[in-house]
Every structure is written in structure tokens, then in C-alpha cells.
Amino acid sequence: MSAEDAIAAQNETLIIAVLAEIAMREFGSLINTNGPLWLPVHGGSLEILNEGAYAQECDITNMANLIGFRTEATRAEAVVLMDPQNVVEYLMDSECYGSFCPGILSSAKTIKVYSWPSISGNYDGAMHLMTTETVFPSPLVPSRKCTFLRCCRELPGGAMVIVDMSLDDGGGSSFKCCKMPSGVLIQPIMANSCKVTAIEHVRVVDTGLHELYQPCLTGLMFGARRWVESMARQSARMRALFDVNVNYSGRNVCPKGKKTLMKLADSLVVSYARSMANLPVGAWTTLCGSGTEQDIKVAHKRNDDGSNTSVVSVSASFHLPIPLRVTFDLLRNNVLRAKWDVLASGGAVREENLVCKGTGSNDNVSILHVKAATGDKGNLMILQNSWYDVSGSFIVYAPVDSMLINRIIGPGDVAEGELPLFPTGLALLPVGGTALQGQAPLGDDGETIVTVGFQILVRHAQDDVFSKTLQTAVALMADNIATIKRTLINSHPIFYRSSGSTAPFLN
Numbered sequence: 001m002s003a004e005d006a007i008a009a010q011n012e013t014l015i016i017a018v019l020a021e022i023a024m025r026e027f028g029s030l031i032n033t034n035g036p037l038w039l040p041v042h043g044g045s046l047e048i049l050n051e052g053a054y055a056q057e058c059d060i061t062n063m064a065n066l067i068g069f070r071t072e073a074t075r076a077e078a079v080v081l082m083d084p085q086n087v088v089e090y091l092m093d094s095e096c097y098g099s100f101c102p103g104i105l106s107s108a109k110t111i112k113v114y115s116w117p118s119i120s121g122n123y124d125g126a127m128h129l130m131t132t133e134t135v136f137p138s139p140l141v142p143s144r145k146c147t148f149l150r151c152c153r154e155l156p157g158g159a160m161v162i163v164d165m166s167l168d169d170g171g172g173s174s175f176k177c178c179k180m181p182s183g184v185l186i187q188p189i190m191a192n193s194c195k196v197t198a199i200e201h202v203r204v205v206d207t208g209l210h211e212l213y214q215p216c217l218t219g220l221m222f223g224a225r226r227w228v229e230s231m232a233r234q235s236a237r238m239r240a241l242f243d244v245n246v247n248y249s250g251r252n253v254c255p256k257g258k259k260t261l262m263k264l265a266d267s268l269v270v271s272y273a274r275s276m277a278n279l280p281v282g283a284w285t286t287l288c289g290s291g292t293e294q295d296i297k298v299a300h301k302r303n304d305d306g307s308n309t310s311v312v313s314v315s316a317s318f319h320l321p322i323p324l325r326v327t328f329d330l331l332r333n334n335v336l337r338a339k340w341d342v343l344a345s346g347g348a349v350r351e352e353n354l355v356c357k358g359t360g361s362n363d364n365v366s367i368l369h370v371k372a373a374t375g376d377k378g379n380l381m382i383l384q385n386s387w388y389d390v391s392g393s394f395i396v397y398a399p400v401d402s403m404l405i406n407r408i409i410g411p412g413d414v415a416e417g418e419l420p421l422f423p424t425g426l427a428l429l430p431v432g433g434t435a436l437q438g439q440a441p442l443g444d445d446g447e448t449i450v451t452v453g454f455q456i457l458v459r460h461a462q463d464d465v466f467s468k469t470l471q472t473a474v475a476l477m478a479d480n481i482a483t484i485k486r487t488l489i490n491s492h493p494i495f496y497r498s499s500g501s502t503a504p505f506l507n
Helices: 003-031 051-058 084-092 094-100 224-241 255-277 324-332 334-340 402-409 463-491
Strands: 038-041 046-049 070-080 105-115 127-134 144-154 160-165 177-179 182-190 193-204 285-288 295-302 309-320 348-357 364-371 380-387 393-401 424-431 447-459 495-498 501-504
Touching (some): 003 127, 003 144, 003 193, 051 070, 084 094, 084 144, 084 160, 084 182, 084 193, 094 224, 105 144, 144 177, 144 193, 193 224, 255 364, 255 380, 255 393, 309 463, 324 334, 324 393, 334 348, 380 402, 447 463
Antiparallel strands (some): 038 046, 070 193, 144 160, 295 309, 309 447, 380 393, 424 447, 495 501
């Protein structure tokens, strides 16, 4: 590097440091401020920024909205069962970042390092330029690509702060998403535990968002709540994995088997999110499913492993006139599962093993045993990853041969190539309700948007075989949606309001 280049690089770093300091100050003001700046969501454990009060109080000179952009800002907190330094290491290392937030981050990459961690090795003073892509698993919700500066500071008392800020206003970016000062405050509360408070504040172009999702509360799908809940969930599960004295139910699972199943469960979520959200918009073909209120979307991606196969992804979204909390509970009910899940085919479903738990009773990785009604498919097992949260509740699962499950939970080794998983998933979001009015907690009233998706491996033996597979997939999805709606509505014991009148659910 020439002397001129070295001076230019030094000047660039100084400018970046000044911008980082400005972002740190604004983030500090927002993270510690209550009052009129933040509007609480009742029972939702998140707050929404009052943009008018923010513009007046902070005297922001660059608040003018760019054409096509809108502002979205939320704040949330959660207890994370890790030492603050471990949390920092996950967030500052782009290769580890995705594993801390599976199904949210499609990609994360460090583009440039302006300042490396101090000699103490705790990332204090680090400044990285990063680019990320965040997703919600539905082809109806565009992913968000963003490039930003991430900087880390150590505070008195052992707290750490990580702040993100885009270096331009997004107007010249093809990603159409820029971060205003956002980030996390990580405060130690006891041994190997900390409180994480997050702010996600962006300007974004989301003209591709389908009208079905537009009534959703702003900041749920990509906001602070979803980030902190993922951190809390993953940390709780990892702690459970390393507790050799815990075996929740069913057969004993060796520590190695627990880790393998946990890794597989995360892979299910990642694979499902990618199959639903990471394909280009033009890759999806809209096919109208008979008897459904929404279009069914089909996409296929040819495998590049020389196998002459493709993975067909099928997705559809629809409204259910049932609150999120009830919808999730009904879908998790194993008695009802046999009525709507094609893998169960009318047989009996029971939980064989609860592998590990996260932050609550509805947050776990489990193995389900399906006993077919005819008795000829008694060896089918289902690996399932599920959790409830108002920012996005998920049930993602895939069939796994029982002999392979026995090998996994035992002390032997299982090669990663032996586990080809094509997961099915249900993603749930609340819509409507009275949470902002301080009445029912978010998800306890209103309705639910359900997105169903599954994948099929197809061999390209003949063109007509592929065409028939697509037709079968669409018919299967249409029937599945109708069955889910019928089963859940008939099983819901309360009344709901429809088209201005009150009608009872059938028991």
C-alpha cells in the first residue's frame, strides 16, 4: 500500500469512527427513553416508535422520507442465557450470526473491517461493514437486504452495546433498505445470563408485500421482537443440550444425539425459510387452487449435483378467523394432527421424545411417532421444531426413518449426507386485535394469517411426470388448506364474528 493509500484509508476510518459515535449517541437516547417516544403493545413485549415525537424530540434533520420508503422502528427485550461476551461474539462474527437466528437471516457477510477487537479480545472498539438478508418464510413477503456499519463498545459494569447504521440513506442502494441507528444493549444480570434490549429502526421499500400481510402490526416480521426472541430461544436450547441430567420424555438420548437432533432441527427451519423466501419472485408460478381463497404458488429449483432432480416448493397463505394463540395450540394438538396432516393419514400421533426446550412450554424440538390407521406404516417418525411467538410462530417438521432416529439418539456417528430433509412448515402471524388499545394481549384476539409450505423431490425422467407432479402438489395443497380450516374451525369452542354477524364454531 502506498503512502497516499494509507493516508486515505486512515482518513476513511476516522470518518467512519465519527459516524459510529453519532449513531452510538442516538441509539443511547432511544434505548433508555420511555414516555411519548415509544408506544407499548399490550402483552406483546415490544414497543413501536412514535415517529412524530421522535422527529420533534431528537431534532433529526434527515428524517424526510425518500420516495417509496417508509419508516419502521420497534424496541423489545428478552433474557438470554449466555454471558454478554458470548452474545457479542455471535453477533459480531458473520459466520456465527445466522446460527443464532435460524430462519431469520438468509445470509450475513463481513465486507470490510475498519477496526479489529482490542487486545483484550472482547470486540470493544470493533467496526465492521456488513451486509445481510433477512427473510420471513413466504413468497408473499419480500426479503430485506441491507448494508450497514456494525460497531461494538464496552460500557461500565460489564455491559456491551452493538450499534448498526447504514452509511447512506438508501436512496442510491439497490437493496432498498437502510438502517437508522439500531442495535442491542447487552447487560449482565447473573452468572451466564444477560438482558438484551434491541432496537430495529429501518427505512424500507416494501411495495412487494402482498395485501394479505399489510394489516399485520408494523415491525412484527422483521422487528426487534423477532430478533431477541430468537436469541433467547437458541440460548435456552443450547443450555438444555449441555445439561446431561435432563431427559424430558421418552427414550434416553445421549448428549451427542441431542446435539445432532438440535442441529437437524435448526437445519429444518433454515431449509424451509430458504425454500419459501429465497427464490426470486419470478421463479414462482401462481396456480389457483380449487376451493381455496388464495392463490397457490409453485416454484422449482434444479439440483446441481448431477442427479437430474429438482426440488418443487409449494406455498399458500390464508386467513383463519381464530386468534394466533388458539391456532397454534390447535395445530400442536396431536389428536387433531391426525385429521389434517397428510403424514398422519388418519392414524395416531404421539410425542416419542422431547429433545430440548427453549423459553417456554411451546418452544421445543421433539420426535413424533406416527402409527398409521392401517398398521402398515408404524416406523414413520417426524422431527419437529416449533415455537410460539407473536412476531412469528412456527411449526416446521419432516419425516425421518425410525432406524435413522435410533442411530442418531445412540452413541454412533451419522453422516450429514444420510439426512436429506425436505421440511413442511406452517408460519403464523396475528392480524387485527386490540393490543395497541391496551386490551387483549397481542395474539389473544383477532385472527391469524397462516402460510403453509412444503417441498417435493422430483426426478426428471419424463416431462409429463414433472407436469403431473406439479398438478398433484397443487391439489395436495388445496386439500390440505381446506382440511386445516375445517378441522381448526370445527374444533374451536368459541364464537367468532364473520361478515358483520356472529356465527358459532361447530364442536
